[in-house]
Amino acid sequence: MTRLLSFFLLAAGLALTAACSRPEPTVAQADIDALAREIRALGPDVSAEEASRAAQIAYTYSLQLKKEYNVTDPPIIHNAKVINGFRERGLCNHWAEDLKKRLDRERFRTLVVHRAIAPPAGFHVIHHTAVISRRGDDIYHGVVVDPWRYGGLLYWAPTTQDDTYSWRPRSEVLQEMLEAKLARQAAVSD
Template identity: 50%
Template sequence: MIKALAFVLALVGLAACATPPPQTGDEVQRLAAEIRTLGPGIDPEEADRAARVAYTYTAQLAKEYQITDPPLIHNTKVNRGLRPRGLCWHWAEDIERRLQQENFETLTLHRAIANADNPFRIDHSTAIISRAGDSMYEGVVLDPWRYGGVLFWSPLSDDSRYDWVPRDVVLEKRRLEQVARLKPYVTN
């Protein structure tokens, strides 16, 4: 009983950290401007479209995912089968897939994971948009999960909350660790 109460209090405390910044009404324009500053050669129309899609699709997913709670509480509901989707990797996967449908020529999408090597924190996934040819490290984080269906975005270099690693690197490391764990059981 005491453990359950401590867990609930910890969850509530963590959920309080997920309060989004106040909306100013010009978020789409500000994101588009940030994407345009990623470097020369970015089509301004593509930057505008990417920003508009990121915001409108986030709002659509929030309805589809039935978001009514802060992220960690919603995660619990998803994991218990009470909500259809809404884990961070769902958001990242869905927003990346939707933005890929735009067939950008001057922008590239990436996926990243944070906390993969931290046993005290849960993994966190996100999508990142950058100038075509640039790495994710020069890009802008697009994180609809962080504030429970309100799009957080920031240049990756300014996102001090997470240490992002390319998704492929994390998944390959996990694959190699799994192979190493299974090796003693493989007989010749």
């Protein structure tokens, strides 16, 4: 009887462990190809080779960052770990910064990588991402590549078709934030 009980407890423990563990995300070549097609469609002068390379890097580097940041939880929980000192990196601005740096190392001739910010709105806190566009275009004519949203599994969409966030150029949002901060400081000192 003790052996039978031990067996059932072991089986239950294994089942619980299996249910709680998540498999490492993988990327299908079809997903990479779909992103490459979307980037290529940004304009007739976009290099097919550069679009493919950008898509490959965006997907694979996002998974690499997931490992480097030791992401084991959904993004909001991981953010709390970073804020409380349990993890070093992994906030959305880290993902955006690191992905942009990696893509910029490619020195694309026909593409450019931007930073974008979605200001706080409703239940959403401020969010940062990278956007790939055709050289000469702005973020509104690009593709959002957001590795933070799903904790390392890349989300992408044309910037204006992202139903979750309203993206704006990073420099514009930062300027507004600085002006608001200076106005608050001036109001306090008066």
